[in-house]
Each structure stands twice: as structure tokens, then as C-alpha cells.
Amino acid sequence: MAESSSDTGGATAQLxxxxxxxxxxxxxxxxxxxxxxxxxxxxAAALQVPGVVRQSGGLxxxxxxxxxxxxxxxxxxxxxxxLYIAVAWPxxxxxxxxxxxxxxxxxxAALTGLPMDRLHVVVAAAVPxxxxxxxxxxxxxxxxxxxxxxxxxxxxxxxxxxAAAPVALLVAGALLVLAVLTGREFLIAHEVIAxxxxxxxxxxxxxxxxxxxxxxxxxxxxxxxxxALIFVAVKPRIRTHLPLGDAGSAVVWVRPTDVARMCSARAxxxxxxxxxxxxxxxxxxxxxxxxxxxxxxxxxxxAIREVVxxxxxxxxxxxxxxxxxxxxxx
Numbered sequence: 001m002a003e004s005s006s007d008t009g010g011a012t013a014q015l016x017x018x019x020x021x022x023x024x025x026x027x028x029x030x031x032x033x034x035x036x037x038x039x040x041x042x043x044a045a046a047l048q049v050p051g052v053v054r055q056s057g058g059l060x061x062x063x064x065x066x067x068x069x070x071x072x073x074x075x076x077x078x079x080x081x082x083l084y085i086a087v088a089w090p091x092x093x094x095x096x097x098x099x100x101x102x103x104x105x106x107x108x109a110a111l112t113g114l115p116m117d118r119l120h121v122v123v124a125a126a127v128p129x130x131x132x133x134x135x136x137x138x139x140x141x142x143x144x145x146x147x148x149x150x151x152x153x154x155x156x157x158x159x160x161x162x163a164a165a166p167v168a169l170l171v172a173g174a175l176l177v178l179a180v181l182t183g184r185e186f187l188i189a190h191e192v193i194a195x196x197x198x199x200x201x202x203x204x205x206x207x208x209x210x211x212x213x214x215x216x217x218x219x220x221x222x223x224x225x226x227x228a229l230i231f232v233a234v235k236p237r238i239r240t241h242l243p244l245g246d247a248g249s250a251v252v253w254v255r256p257t258d259v260a261r262m263c264s265a266r267a268x269x270x271x272x273x274x275x276x277x278x279x280x281x282x283x284x285x286x287x288x289x290x291x292x293x294x295x296x297x298x299x300x301x302x303a304i305r306e307v308v309x310x311x312x313x314x315x316x317x318x319x320x321x322x323x324x325x326x327x328x329x330x
């Protein structure tokens with residue numbers, strides 16, 4: 001019994017030494033998770049949510065700022081992520097955002113062991129759902145079973161800046177100047193500074209004024225100025241964008257410049273076109289064409305009308321299309 005007890009004690013001591021050795025080995029290094037790894041996890045998790053799509057093109061190819069992308073801020077015990085995504089339009093943004101929060105938070109916590117402190121989701125772009133790899137993206141998968149399709153709420157028409165804005169800026173500037181002059185008069189009255197009093201002298205000068213011939217035209221000018229200010233205050237603001245789809249329930253608005261660029265891009269696809277310039281005004285859309293001499297003007301005009309009019313048909317109120325074919329340049 002004594003010998004057996006001695007062997008057991010030796011084995012126990014050996015196990016203790018092995019445990020201490022394993023503990024020492026485990027404390028010799030540390031696990032470091034780079035920001036880039038968490039960024040890639042967040043992007044991959046976001047793409048698992050129906051409605052989040054990849055977008056690359058334009059300047060993003062030069063800057064490398066494709067969508068989705070993530071900016072990560074690491075803490076000692078948590079992580080904060082700002083996630084920029086592109087969504088398939090139309091899509092319920094609020095529901096999609098909740099799903100992105102859930103999916104990205106769960107994936108980062110499961111793979112890194114770090115809890116999510118903050119996740120900011122920024123919808124940086126919206127692209128047509130049918131344009132993604134030739135397949136329709138079903139955003140309604142985000143909704144619970146039996147939930148009716150999301151209803152698109154019409155947006156307000158973009159309008160120009162109020163005509164009274166410049167007048168308001170002038171009045172605000174005048175009030176600020178008056179406030180400075182009033183403070184100056186206050187310091188002069190309390191003998192803090194001792195320059196000439198501008199406001200007091202001006203008021204005393206105006207109090208001594210009597211009728212002068214210039215006062216009548218000045219009064220008439222003041223009346224017209226007042227009427228002009230009333231007019232600019234009540235003048236309706238002009239719509240700056242054109243609605244797509246139904247004018248009464250428009251959700252997407254485009255600038256006339258964008259419509260002109262779209263028409264020019266479509267016209268350039270026609271053979272025989274050397275250069276294109278499009279002007280979109282309040283009455284019509286005018287496409288100026290410079291041919292290269294290989295196609296007759298009637299045939300060229302017919303081909304351009306065929307490719308440009310379908311694009312204009314997406315507008316709620318398409319402008320009449322007018323095509324001008326110029327002379328052939330040598």
C-alpha cells in the first residue's frame with residue numbers, strides 16, 4: 001500500500017508539472033486579429049443578406065472603394081464597424097438594415113470571439129434589382145412570411161433654393177454688422193474705448209433732417225424694393241429634377257443633365273455617329289448629331305430615335321425628342 005501510494009503521488013506531481021508547462025506555453029504568445037480580417041468577415045456576412053449587392057465601376061475601380069466595404073475600429077474587448085453597402089432597388093431599407101446588423105454581428109462574434117460594440121450601416125448606392133448578374137434579386141425574402149410587399153413611399157420633388165435666400169443672407173449680414181456696431185457703442189458709452197460714436201452721430205444727423213427733394217424718389221424706390229422682396233418671398237420654387245415612372249408616386253428623380261448624358265450615350269451606339277450633344281430644357285430634348293458621312297441623315301435620325309426614345313419613356317413626362325443632324329466634317 002505504501003509503494004502504491006508513492007507511485008500515485010509521483011504521477012500526480014508529474015501531471016502538475018505537465019499542466020504548468022502547458023500553461024507556460026499558452027502564455028508565451030497572443031492572438032492578434034487584424035482590422036482587414038474583420039473587414040472581410042463583415043463584407044462576406046453582408047453579402048449573405050438578400051438585397052445587398054456588389055457594386056464596382058466608375059471611379060471605384062481607380063480608388064478601390066467598391067461596395068460593400070467596411071471600416072473597422074478595434075478595441076480591447078469589442079469592435080466597431082462602419083459598413084457601406086449597395087442595395088438592390090426597390091428594397092425595404094429598414095428591414096435590410098436590421099438583417100445586416102444581425103448577420104454581421106453574429107458572424108464577427110462567432111469567428112473572432114469579439115462582441116460587436118457598434119455597427120453603422122450606410123446605404124451608399126441603390127442599383128436596379130434586375131441588373132445583378134442577369135438575375136432578379138428578391139428583396140422580399142427579408143420580410144417575414146405572410147408580410148405584404150413593401151410599399152414605396154413617394155418622395156418630394158427636388159426644388160431650387162428659395163429666391164429669398166440671397167435677401168435673407170444680406171439681412172442676416174446687416175443684422176450682424178448692426179450687432180457689432182451696437183457693441184461698439186456700448187463700450188464707448190461705458191468709456192472702455194474712446195473713438196467717435198457712429199450710431200449716435202448717425203441718429204442725431206437723421207433727426208435733424210428736413211424735407212429734401214431726393215426723399216420722394218427714395219420713398220418710391222423703397223416701395224418698389226418692398227414689393228420686390230414680397231415677390232421673391234412668395235415666389236414658387238422651381239423643380240430641378242425629372243421624375244421616373246408615375247409623376248404622382250415618383251420615388252426616383254434624375255437631373256436634366258443626367259437625362260442628356262443618357263441620350264448622348266445611347267446615340268453614340270449608333271453606327272455613323274461621330275459626336276453627340278444633347279440639351280434637355282423645359283419643352284423638349286434636342287440631340288445634335290455630327291455624322292461621319294457614311295449614313296444618310298434620314299436613316300441616321302431614324303436609328304437614333306429608335307435607341308433614344310425608350311430611355312426617355314422611363315420619365316413620367318418625356319420631353320418631345322428632336323434630332324438635328326449637322327454637316328459632315330472633313
